[in-house]
Amino acid sequence: MKKNVGFLLWILLSIFITSCTKTYREADAEKEEEIVPPGETYTPEQMHNLNVVYYVPSDILEIENWHYRLSGMTLHIQNYFHENFMRYRVNKKFGLEVNEANPEFIRIHYIKSNRRQAEMQEKNASEMAQEVLDYFKQNPEAKQSDHYLVWMPKYEGAFIKHFYPSDKEGFAFCGVDYTRWNPNYLKSSRAMAAFLTDLGLVLKTFAHSCFAVNGNVGSDADFMSIMGANKRERSTAKSQPIYNYKHYAGTGGSSSSFIAGTPGKIRVPIWDVRYLSGTQLFNEKYSYEPFEVVIEDFKVKSWAGANFVVENDTARAEVNFVVPQDTLRITCKFRTEPADVELAGVTLFDDPWLTYDVTGKRDSKMDEDEMEDTGFDAYGMYMDAVSFTKEGDCHVVEFVYPMVNHLNMLLTETSVSTETHELRLRFIGKNGMAYPHAPRSIKGVKEMRYKYKVTGVRAQTKPVEVPYYQKHDIAEKDFYGGTWGEIVEGME
Secondary structure, eight states: OHHHHHHHHHHHHHHHHHHHHHHHHHHHHHHTOOOOOOOSOEEESSSSBOEEEEEEOTTSOOOTTHHHHHHHHHHHHHHHHHHHHHTTTOOOOOBOEEESSOTTOBOOEEEEOSSOGGGOSGGGHHHHHHHHHHHHHHSGGGOOOSEEEEEEEOOTTOOEEEEEEETTEEEEEEEEESTTOOGGGGGOHHHHHHHOTTHHHHHHHHHHHTTOOOOBOOTTOSSEETTOEEEEOOGGGTTOEEETTHHHHEEOTTSTTOEEOOGGGEEOOHHHHHHHTTSTTTOTTOOOOOOEEEEEEEEEEEETTOEEEEEOSSOEEEEEOBGGGOEEEEEEEEEEESTTOOEEEEEEEEEEOOOBOTTSOBOHHHHHOTTSOOGGGOEEEEEEGGGOEEETTEEEEEEEEEGGGOOOTTOOTTOOOEEEEEEEEEEEETTSOEESOTTTOSSOOGGGEEEEEEEEEOOBOSSSOBOOEEEEOGGGSTTEEEEESOOOTTOO
């Protein structure tokens, strides 16, 4: 009997040790790590390179091996965007200053702040950015571009957020550094989920620092936009968006709730690739000179077959403008000022006004405010400039938009609410400027944003049976241009 009990205890102990080894194996690998120090010479990869900074509060010490770890994580950011560009055959990457003796190191400027950690909170971003800019003003030969990746230790109140000191400068503040913010953990999905959970947000923040804005792909895509959200927290959690970037590294790597990340499925959408590829870090011929767009005409046509008819012996019901069955044809006639601006393309966003403030209240003022980036659930569509047609001194761009592709998170199969949507455009210049341009306006002036409503309608049984459906009111708007397409006889 004693022999059997001892054997059982041995089995249980073996299972426990194996599970712990699986979870924390990465920490053992870290102990065996041997770092070859960098040499003194760094070589810039491009004409304009990312300024990378390690920015440490005055009252704490830097984290050991910060230069090696942050070099590796910055190189990962560079590789992420290059891979996403290459998905659309855009062979560009932002430049860094790479060490000649050991290319695992890049130049990172160490700045010991005059500010304590309590004075380096998100509300202090403007003063923090100025301190970094002052460093480069005192060392003008060190400045490589107008874009800054600012790593910081992970202290109480440290934050991850972009900031624009001016229309031409972008900061990504990333307060994430600690001993396990380590590029070696990129090799293991469990280690990523345990120690690099903020990596997706860092990638998104860097994109914002280059003037990209929130936007989402639709149900027709086989990936998720890093700039969007497909789900929300429940109402008890104030209905805040669950951003897709959280799926990049995964969660719970050191616990039983482990969910592996899906980094290959969290991507940069095509309109951001086209835009970013023209900006300073990716394009030697960039220009941040602003331009304006005048919309001469904007029309939306509903598909002629976006309706259904039901009838019985005594009654008949016709339902028009049914959202899941409708495919909109949207045309925009516009001109640029100055007229010689070269455009890469135009992005159309269909953005539901479904933003909640931090108290859990619906806040339409945030959706209306052109400086609030509430487009996490805005369905984006991109048309390249080669598809434009010319009418006099104007261009015409056309979008064909199946409404069923939109992931409207608050309109379910049973919802009877009425939700406001807006259609808006972002005109993307070839050389790094857009209209609207994020530091000056994220969503554009209200005259260039076209609102409509979507309503869920209850199912009915009398006088005829009609299933639940959603309909839009575009036909009631000034920008409605009738219907397009023909209904083929016998087509459902």
